[in-house]
Amino acid sequence: MLQVSVRHAFEGFTLDASFEAPPGVTVLFGRSGSGKTTIVNAVAGLLMPDEGRIAAGDWVLLDTAKGVRLPPHRRRLGYIFQEGRLFPHLTVAQNLAYGARFAPKDAPREDRGRIVDLLGIGALLDRRPGALSGGEKARVAIGRALLSAPKLILADEPLASLDEARKAEILPYFERLRDEVAVPILYVSHSASEVARLATTVVALEAGRVTGQGPAAEVLGDPGVLPAGAREAGALLTARVVRHHEDGLTELDAGGAPLFLPRVGQAPGASLRLRIAAHDVIVSRGRPEGLSALNILAGHVQEIRPGGGPGVIVAIDTPAGRVLARITRRSAEALGLAPGAAVHAVVKTVSVAPSDIGASAAASVPAE
Template identity: 80%
Template structure:
């Protein structure tokens, strides 16, 4: 468990953040300028904060009270930047070997063959970076970081420079990394879909402060916490693939609730996590009939949070999990919505985008 406590003052901006990061992917989630990159640069040793402590048990990277501050190259950290930053004159195999060359001799080392398999790099080993796509370069950069035997991985929006096709290519590898590598990963993002698919835990940051931290489903499902704004609000539920139908739909089951999505490639029995965007949810007091929408989730209103404008975010607890709905305050009033009121959350099958469907984190 990595523990981070930082205070630092810039001109016009104060950082005051404390959080914990367990093994798995802890996403620092918030708008641009909220302080996310400042935090991981302090963890990496690229920024000397005014006050702080960064430690995991006896492994102390920074303690300003005692004057301890390890230099960046002694911190045993793998840093994945927005761009791969590979050596252009070296092959993929040699770039990976460069990471292994920096691993301490007495440190437990990752097997290169396992990392190559984990990240799907086997067919790329003899290529140079100039012959790789953006997603392939990022996979090599991740492999190089893992082979340096790090105690911690930092990823600063590693998908930000990629187009949607390359993001879709690399996200499954990042999910495998979350599930199969037993070290903390601090991952910076302001993209709600990325957070929902990858995060084991979420640290929500606004204006240099931590406003919430905890399991991904818990933080993303809280209508009072919208670090990326109301437009990006959406809850996270876990479901199991049941069967694929001949009409092009896949049927899933979430704690007894049937859900239908456009056909998925995942085999029956696969556990998935789904992000349901709040703006794609319609609410009805009574179970609707004669609708084209297939996904109807009965539940109870848990909370309502009115925004500064005409909108409100409604949190509904269903058997499938927490769902958020973005409605107008006028609609909330007309429906008589209040905590404890029964409603039905309606979600069109085609509204759940492929980017919002990912592998469930290992339990």
């Protein structure tokens, strides 16, 4: 368990944040300027905060009260930057070897062949970075970081410079890292879709303060914690692929409730996590009829959170999990919504984007 507590004052901005990062992918989530990169730089030793303590058990990176300030090269960290920062004059194999040079002799090492296979870069080993796509460079940068035998990997918005096609290419590899590599990852993002797909734990940040932290589904489903703003609000559900239908739809089982999506690539039995955007959810008091929407989830209003404008966020507890709906205050009043009210959440089948669907860390189970 990595424990981070840092305080640092800049002109016009003060960071004062404390949180815990358990094993898995801990995402620092918030809008630009919320303090995410400042925290990562403090963990890396690239910023020495005014006050703070960063430690995991006996492994203390920083303790200003005791005068402990490990320099960056002694922190045993792998840092994945936005641009990859590969050496242009070295081949992929040589870039990987450069990372391995920094692994302590007595440290447990990742097998190079396994990492190459995990990241799908075997065919790239003889190429130089100039001949790689953005997604390929990102995978090589991840491999180089892993082969340095780090105790922790820091990823500072590693997909921010990639287009949507390259993001779709690289996200499955980060999912595999989350599920197959023992090294914990501290990941910076302001993308709700990335957070929903990758995060084990979410630390929500706003103006240098932690506004929420915990398991991804809990934080993303909390209407009082909206790190990217109400427009990006959305809840995280876990579901199992039941079957693929001939009309191009895939049927899922989410807590016993059926959900239909455009065909996904995973086989029956696979466990998925999917983000349902709040603006794609319609609320009905009775079970609606005569609608084209296939996904209708019965539930109860858990909370209604007003915003600064005409909208509200309605949190609805359903058998599939917590769902958020972004509707107008006028609609909420017309429906007589209040905590405990029985409602139905309606989600259009085609509204769930492929970028909002990813592999779950949960083990797959046989299809019925």
